[in-house]
Structures are given as structure tokens and as C-alpha cells.
Amino acid sequence: MYQTFQENDLDTTLNHIENRIKEFGLSLTNEDGYKKMREQYNKQKNPLDLFVLIAYSFNHQIRFNNNHEFNNPFGRERSSFNASMKQNLEKFIIRLKETNIGFANVCFNNFDFTFLKNNDFVYCDPPYLITTGTYNDGKRGFKGWTDNEEKQLLKTLDNLDKQEIKFALSNVLEHKGKSNDILKSWVASNPNYKINYLNFNYSNSNYQTLDRDKNASVEVLITNYEPQIHQKEKTLFDEFNF
Ligand SMILES: C[S@@+](CC[C@H](N)C(=O)[O-])C[C@H]1O[C@@H](n2cnc3c(N)ncnc32)[C@H](O)[C@@H]1O
Numbered sequence: 001m002y003q004t005f006q007e008n009d010l011d012t013t014l015n016h017i018e019n020r021i022k023e024f025g026l027s028l029t030n031e032d033g034y035k036k037m038r039e040q041y042n043k044q045k046n047p048l049d050l051f052v053l054i055a056y057s058f059n060h061q062i063r064f065n066n067n068h069e070f071n072n073p074f075g076r077e078r079s080s081f082n083a084s085m086k087q088n089l090e091k092f093i094i095r096l097k098e099t100n101i102g103f104a105n106v107c108f109n110n111f112d113f114t115f116l117k118n119n120d121f122v123y124c125d126p127p128y129l130i131t132t133g134t135y136n137d138g139k140r141g142f143k144g145w146t147d148n149e150e151k152q153l154l155k156t157l158d159n160l161d162k163q164e165i166k167f168a169l170s171n172v173l174e175h176k177g178k179s180n181d182i183l184k185s186w187v188a189s190n191p192n193y194k195i196n197y198l199n200f201n202y203s204n205s206n207y208q209t210l211d212r213d214k215n216a217s218v219e220v221l222i223t224n225y226e227p228q229i230h231q232k233e234k235t236l237f238d239e240f241n242f
Pocket residue numbers: 106107108109125126127128135143144145149
């Protein structure tokens with residue numbers, strides 16, 4: 001969808017959207033029109049039609065079944081292609097077309113990292129092994145995320161590190177009583193990797209020594225460099241969370 005936004009003239013995209021809305025009589029209440037449009041999308045898979053569907057779907061969610069068919073229900077009285085969505089879309093497309101961005105929709109294992117140089121930066125926000133994201137269980141068209149994918153991604157990051165390419169990895173070390181031991185031992189065995197705690201109360205001390213809520217998430221950003229953190233200086237009147 002983003003690639004199509006980038007390639008098309010802005011007017012072509014906007015006309016396509018307006019024409020579909022007319023053709024199917026899409027509105028805040030026309031569920032039948034929405035369902036017909038959804039049926040057509042699932043046959044033709046036109047990326048711009050996917051955008052139209054999302055505009056009218058429940059909570060604007062993008063959801064598919066195991067056959068890769070869009071199956072999000074209608075967003076009655078809530079979702080439509082309104083003036084502010086149109087304005088945001090226009091701004092987004094203009095920016096997209098003036099910026100040099102390439103999109104890839106492949107598994108990280110099939111992504112070619114060889115074009116990167118040592119002043120490049122790779123940020124990864126993968127599914128978290130110990131949480132239950134909709135993309136973790138291998139359903140709804142997703143491949144799933146298991147110990148295998150986790151280890152392969154960490155190996156990919158090790159390879160980047162060897163080439164002196166900086167990386168940052170978002171993840172959770174603990175969540176609702178579960179612990180990501182693969183991740184913990186990976187960091188422990190690489191002395192130049194740094195755990196940056198995103199929960200403020202862990203950031204100034206060793207989280208293992210704190211008496212903390214066993215159900216809490218320990219959210220981290222793991223980097224192979226020492227990040228420069230610009231923090232506002234605390235005054236006596238700020239709340240301390242130690
Ligand atoms: C924590 S979410 C990232 C959300 C993203 N930062 C955002 O703001 O939209 C994890 C993402 O990893 C994607 N994903 C799952 N398996 C993948 C794989 N094998 N290769 C690449 N991406 C994958 C999921 O589709 C999901 O979008």
C-alpha cells in the first residue's frame with residue numbers, strides 16, 4: 001500500500017479512493033456496501049482498496065484470516081474517510097514521495113543487509129517472544145515467532161555488530177512472570193551490548209535487586225553502543241521513583 005502511495009500521483013490515489021466510495025456508496029451506516037467492497041478487495045487485492053476498507057473498518061484495524069482475506073468488521077457510526085483523514089493522507093503521501101524511503105515486506109531472514117555501511121543504523125522492533133501479540137502465534141496469515149526466529153534475529157544482529165553497524169533492539173526481558181532467557185543470556189555473553197531500561201524506576205539501579213512487581217514488564221532497548229541520553233535535570237520538586 002505504501003509503495004503504491006509512493007509510485008502513484010497524489011491525484012490518482014485520491015480519485016481512486018473517492019471513486020470507490022461513490023461506487024459502493026460507502027458511509028458511516030452502509031454496512032452492505034462495506035461488505036461488497038471487502039469481497040471485491042479479497043478477490044482483486046488492490047492495495048488502494050485496502051486503504052478504503054481500513055478507513056471504514058472497526059477501529060481502523062487491519063486484520064486477515066488464515067486465507068489472507070481481510071476480515072475486519074464494519075465501523076458503524078465510527079469510521080469513515082472524513083476530512084481530517086483525507087488531510088493526513090495527503091500530507092503523508094507528499095512526505096513519502098519527497099523522501100527516499102524503500103519498503104520491504106519480507107521476513108527479516110530474507111532481507112538483504114549487505115548494502116549497509118558502518119555508519120548505518122538498524123532498529124528492530126520484532127514480536128516479543130514472551131508476550132502474545134497477534135503476530136506471534138502463526139495464525140491470521142502470520143508465520144509466527146518462536147525460539148528459532150528469536151535466535152536467528154539475534155544472530156543477524158551479531159553479524160551487524162561484527163561489521164560495526166549500530167543497532168537497537170526493542171524487547172521485554174520479563175512479562176507477567178515470564179522471562180526471556182534467550183535474550184538475557186545473549187546480552188550477558190556480549191559485553192559491548194547495553195541494556196537500556198525504559199521503565200524509569202529500573203534505569204538508575206540494577207533491576208534484579210529491586211523489590212518489584214513480579215507481573216510487571218521489564219521493557220528494554222538493547223544497543224551495541226552507549227546511547228547519549230538527554231534527560232531533563234531533576235529538581236527538588238520533581239517526584240522521585242526510587
Ligand atoms: C512489535 S511489532 C512492531 C510494530 C511497529 N514498530 C509499528 O509501530 O507498527 C512486531 C512486528 O514484527 C512483524 N513480524 C513478525 N514476524 C516477522 C518476521 N519474520 N520478519 C519481519 N517482521 C516480522 C509483525 O508483523 C509486526 O508488525
